Amino acid sequence: MAGASVLSQFGLCVASMAPFAPYEYEVFVSFRGADNRTGFTSHLFAALDRKTIHAYKDDINLHRGEKIGPELLKAIETSRIAVVVFSKKYATSDWCLDELVKIMECKRVFKSMGAPYGFLACVSPISSMCLNPRPESEFIEEIVENILKKLNEESSTAPSLRQNDAPAQHSSATIPHNDASSGKYEEISAGPSCTFIISCNFSWTGAGTSQTISNKTSSKGITISAKSQFSAASGDEAYPDGQTLPTPNLRIFSFTELKVATKNFRPDTVLGEGGFGQVFKGWLEDKGQSKSGNGMVIAVKKLNSESLQGFQEWQSEVNVLGRLSHPNLVKLLGYCQEDRELLLIYEFMQKGSLENHLFGRGSAVQPLPWDIRLKIAIGAARGLAFLHTSDKQVIHRDIKTSNILLDESYTAKISDFGLAKLGPSASQSHVTTQVMGTYGYAAPEYVATGHLYVKSDVYGFGVVLVEILTGLRALDTNRPSGKHNLVDWVKPYLSERRKLKQIMDSRLEGKYPSKAVFHISQLALKCLAAEPKHRPSMKEVLEKLERFEAANERPREPRITLVILWFIKKASNHCTIVLHFIQDWMEVQPTKIPPE
Incomplete structure (x- = not known):
């Protein structure tokens, strides 16, 4: 298609516990043209590959003005982010704008307002077109007006254009801009559900985006609490902390x-x-x-x-x-x-043990979605943190998936205190006792010396985290030689995001937030440190897990944001801008549906 489409869409849909949407790709990269957009998409593909971001590569030759076929529409719909680069020459043409509306329909923007959507439009000026005397701000404003006009034609609920809405009324994600000589941006808001951020003459390098976007969104009503809608704490209301x-x-x-x-x-x-x-x-x-x-x-x-x-x-x-x-x-x-x-x-615990849900097979056992797995990990961490910080420290000594039971709402509860021991006195670092527990979960220092530390439980919890990530048992002699002990086998895979994908539970079908999962794998590695002093406390583990949970909380209000980046140089030199923007946006608008 000689004059490419007009949209770079961020389908950053924060899902609830409802069934996950069938996203297959993290990024859909737009139809390639015959100009420098081809170089841009090639650079972007290479950058995405280096970052192990799974992208759909469009190889369909779509001519200018030709309708988007069902295969491309499906690829767009099943991608979390659609990156579409368009040239200045065709940006205001009817057929190009029609494609934008078609893609927005594909994402059901105005039919399903339960989640924030971002649209990133990368404008690529071409040779003589850069000499167009019209100010870029006027040019892009015309694009936005035409988009809104078509959207109003498509839906009676579409907002109308209003200049410079008060920021207290509308949420918007903004990008840091350079000084007046190198760049500027202006905000064009389109009603309470839609905000457009217009960025012209950009030569930004990506630094600082997360903080800026985070500040904007948090100040406009997106409340993030330490306990999400899947908070693990429940039970005795009189003593919620035990x-x-x-x-x-x-x-x-x-x-x-x-x-x-x-x-x-x-x-x-x-x-x-x-x-x-x-x-x-x-x-x-x-x-x-x-x-x-x-x-x-x-x-x-x-x-x-x-x-x-x-x-x-x-x-x-x-x-x-x-x-x-x-x-x-x-x-x-x-x-x-x-x-x-x-x-x-x-x-009685209605949902049985975590072990049954992770390792059970058959039609009666449904794989746990990621949100439930995280909720269970947080609940178990809360229980352990309580044991370790009570007046008389208690060491459980047998933390494993079969000893984490689940009630009807998947609240995790630690069970089986038959091996529990009181922790060491203030003058001691450990207690010495007969080695008991379960091989595969027991901390190495305890197995080797009989020295039991409070952080021996942390090691066992680290093993449980790895089982939650992989869906594999801590010890399985039916696996090939060298893979019997899960921790020994997968430790090298936990430290690299690209390798981590290879060991993630296939039953999750890629429906998990890759960034949060990687952070949890790093947390698991710390829990599995060879020496107790290098492991975090369960209080620290709990705080980190709660932060990961809070990051995935559903925003309070639906909102749509269009961001247009205007490149003053060859677009192929600026794929890093788009890559950083994608990563930073995903950091502050994390999704619960990151298919890879």
Whole structure:
């Protein structure tokens, strides 16, 4: 197409927990022309490839004025960002503007206003066209007026053009500009839902964009809180931050009522089993109600009382978990000790364990979307941070996916305190104890020496983070030689964004924020440091995870922004501007749908 299209569109759609949109590419690069736009797109492709940003390369020969075919429309619609470069010669022509409207229709801009959209139009002046005596600001303003005119024709809800709207009424993303001799910008706002930022004569290098955009958006009502709509904290409203009781506050159950609750421990009520014994699902009738059918679902752990370890673990659960109350710790309701029978009664966790969701297969197991995985990680981190910062530090000693249980809203709760230990005194750095736990999760210093640190739990949490990223078990002897231990295998992949893609859980189908995921992989690496002193505290881990969650929070208001970059030199020399703008925009308007 000799005179290319008019739009460079940022489909930065911040999704809710609704099904993810079917984005297949991070960037769609526009139809290439016969002039210097060809050089520009070639440079941009190379830059995107170096940054490991997955782009759709348009090889369709579309002639000037020819309608955009279904294949290209699909590529645009399934791309997060569409970069379209147009020349000054054809920028105001009807067919070029029609293409813009067609692309905006493709993105359903005015039919689906639940997310912010950005349009980046890269204007490429060509040879003699640069000598056009018209001021660039007037020229681009004409483009904007024509765009709005067509949009008003397409939709009765489209805003009308108004010059210099008060910034307090409309949100806009602005770009730092050079001094008057090298560049300027003016703002043309188009109603409460649409703002245009017009940037002329640009020779910007990209520095400072994130801060400027961030300041603008945050001052116009996009509230980012430490707890998103998927906040993991729930449960006891009286003590949302948890509490430690002086003595266990537990109900003592009779063995008879537990037999009734579990239908005499019938096999079809078994929820799980392990070295400790079995866990049964039960129904506890509310004796205070006159009508039957009122009560609660419980989980009953029936420990193997024949071993000394079973009794010690039972005691540990009663003495440790019985004194702790926190929204992200599974609630111990009571216990039973009759003759040789040892039982523990917990709240029932409807969604089972994180292990089942990450590694379970079959039609009954749906892969966890990224937002839920992050929510679970935050919930588990909150629970661990509470243990580590309570009056008497508690070291869990067996952090793993099977010990992270999920309620009906996927709130994570740490369970199984049978191996828990009180932390070291103020004068000590560690406690020395018999090595117990789970291979693949246990910290190396603990396995080698029996020295247990508070940050030994941090190592186990780092392993869980890697499992959340990869969807692979910490230890699997069915994998090829050299890949049995997940951490040993994937550590080299966690440090580079390009390599990280190779080990990400394929069941996510690329629907995750690549930048946040990379930051989490770096956080996991820090948790997995060989020496405890080099690992972050769980409080630090929690704060970072909450920041990642907050960055993905849905903006409060829909808004559309058009940014036009006017190149005064050959466009091929300025692909870095576009690349930086894309990256910086993505940093402040992160998406929950980054397909790659």
